[in-house]
Amino acid sequence: MLIDVTLCRGRIQQALLHKEAIVFGMTRGPHKDNLKPDKEQVELSREISKLCWRLLEGPADIFWDDDVGEVMARYEKESGSRPKEPANFWPLWTIEDAIVWIRKQGCDVHAVYQFAETGHADIYFRLEDGNLAFEKGGNLLDALLTFILKKLKSGAECEKS
Amino acid sequence: MREVIKQVTVKELYDILQAKSKKPVSREDFLFQLMNSFLLSPALELRFHDREKANIDLIYVLKHSEIANALEPEQKPPAPRS
Numbered sequence: 001m002l003i004d005v006t007l008c009r010g011r012i013q014q015a016l017l018h019k020e021a022i023v024f025g026m027t028r029g030p031h032k033d034n035l036k037p038d039k040e041q042v043e044l045s046r047e048i049s050k051l052c053w054r055l056l057e058g059p060a061d062i063f064w065d066d067d068v069g070e071v072m073a074r075y076e077k078e079s080g081s082r083p084k085e086p087a088n089f090w091p092l093w094t095i096e097d098a099i100v101w102i103r104k105q106g107c108d109v110h111a112v113y114q115f116a117e118t119g120h121a122d123i124y125f126r127l128e129d130g131n132l133a134f135e136k137g138g139n140l141l142d143a144l145l146t147f148i149l150k151k152l153k154s155g156a157e158c159e160k161s
Numbered sequence: 162m163r164e165v166i167k168q169v170t171v172k173e174l175y176d177i178l179q180a181k182s183k184k185p186v187s188r189e190d191f192l193f194q195l196m197n198s199f200l201l202s203p204a205l206e207l208r209f210h211d212r213e214k215a216n217i218d219l220i221y222v223l224k225h226s227e228i229a230n231a232l233e234p235e236q237k238p239p240a241p242r243s
Contacts, residue, residue: 059204059205059206059207059208059222060198060199060204060206060207060208061207061208061210062198062207062208062209062210063209063210063211063212064178064181064182064209064212066181066182066183066184069182069184069186070194071191071194071195071197071198071209073198074208074210
């Protein structure tokens with residue numbers, strides 16, 4: 001489970017009722033170009049999902065598994081008696097998602113350097129106040145997600161103080 | 162496969178599930194599981210697939226506002242004044 005439901009119940013309900021878009025939960029199935037995310041992306045997406053969510057516009061498919069006695073995510077492909085690929089599983093960002101989110105926050109990608117040999121990426125972001133911030137990652141998406149995570153964490157700290 | 166879609170409330174979906182499930186499930190557990198599904202895929206609607214029908218994909222659609230309503234704490238009637 002990603003979030004302690006009992007603690008978040010009120011917050012979830014509030015968001016549901018007000019159809020808040022970016023309050024909690026950024027979740028989607030793996031993008032077709034991103035079917036095998038690396039461990040780093042999975043970890044970053046998981047961390048982000050604890051801080052920021054977004055309601056999906058499309059439906060989430062579920063079913064009742066009588067063997068397990070639980071509601072489960074419905075699987076897209078089924079082989080034999082057991083499903084294999086989840087139709088809606090959890091939070092994996094795509095590069096497009098990340099850029100859209102960053103722009104919504106009033107920031108933008110200023111310059112990107114991707115190194116052919118290692119594949120790692122250096123990104124300069126233009127912040128809301130016009131200053132530049134630097135982030136690096138094992139690849140483009142890692143760097144974007146690291147920036148998003150840091151931004152969310154700093155936002156959460158500002159709210160606390 | 163024919164797709165049949167029906168919009169339901171949480172209560173209706175719970176009753177449907179109770180009727181078809183071999184194991185009894187409490188309403189609180191069911192709500193918790195719906196919440197969990199929502200947390201994993203916070204979509205505007207949850208589509209509950211009834212997998213029993215061979216040639217029909219029977220889909221019960223649960224709007225996210227429905228889930229929100231179901232989370233409202235039950236209103237207790239006011240205590241009678243003595």
